Amino acid sequence: MTASQLAEPVQTDNPAGIGLTADAALKVKALLEQEGRDDLRLRVAVQPGGCSGLRYQLFFDERSLDGDKVSTYDGFEVVVDRMSVPYLTGATIDFADRIDAQGFTIDNPNAQGSCACGDSFH
Template sequence: MTATSFPESHGNVPEKPVTISEFGAQKALGILSQSGKENAGVRVFIKSGGCSGYQYGMAIDDRELDGDTIVHDRGVKLLVDHMSLSLLRGSEVDFVENMMGGGFTVNNPNATSSCGCGHSFRTDGAQSPDGEGSGGCASH
């Protein structure tokens, strides 16, 4: 299996499965430029856990793995693995600042509920994977 790539939008390009906001892109580009990794991007992924069943994760990654979907949006390369893509399709990565500081978040149209801290979510009718997800937000 090979990677699927979505270039920057110019005209009639298929809709990107994942995007990043303007502010999120500014923050990501700053972090990527300081990472010291050539051709690095932001890997966005889903893992089981969190108080709502699934938990978002993000990391700076300079590897493109088999099965990855690679999206170039607002100058940022977003990498999503095959397993996470169905739960992230249509999502937007954003950066939010508040009184507690700031951080990246995912605006996910597939999430039917999420915990108060905004790091975990559940999809419609989905059980928590492996019986996880009963803990509170402090368990992140």
């Protein structure tokens, strides 16, 4: 069992249906602190693109879009637009910082497959 699985972040409300591991939550908090702004939220979206048709996007955003679903964590929020919610419900975001893997990853039970390079899914 990894440290990510042992200590889950405090999630107070989750209408977006996305989970974060403890490692991912710590990294998001650290990145938000680096930005030095308290108006930013982590936006997770699915956009057309890549060899398999759909691509994930993760970025900090201050905007509020009509139909956004906002999940509240201890110290920050995760936002998903209404078009991306069906693709992301049940997904878990993790963060790895190892020699064999680095960055955010998304484990998505809704993805039926991905391209060989792992950049997109369908």
